[in-house]
Amino acid sequence: MSRVRAAGAAAAVLALCLSGCGGTTPRTLDTRKVEKGIAAGIAHDHPGTRVSVTCPRDIAVKKGERFQCRVRGRRSGEDVIATVTQADDQGRVRYRVP
Secondary structure (H helix, E strand, O other), rough: HHHHHHHHHHHHHEEEOOOOOOOOOEEEEEHHHHHHHHHHEEEEEOOOOOOEEEOOOOOEEEOOOOOEEEEEEOOOOOOEEEEEEOOOOOOOEEOOOO
């Protein structure tokens, strides 16, 4: 099992408390903070595991909306998709890494 997959199995569902939504209408989620939060959560749960995370931009802030982020490990083939759900309309999200 790859390190990313092992990290995802233990990560379960974590809550990220993120603020700093964009000021455009409609408001957009600061997905760079989501990326950092997912990477930090995996590193916390599995010390020494380093990943890069890429989320789409221009995600409107809306409670219950879902989107996906790509989580990449250091080695080829260590890619997984994280599912992110907006917990509220204030920029807080939950994510799951399989």
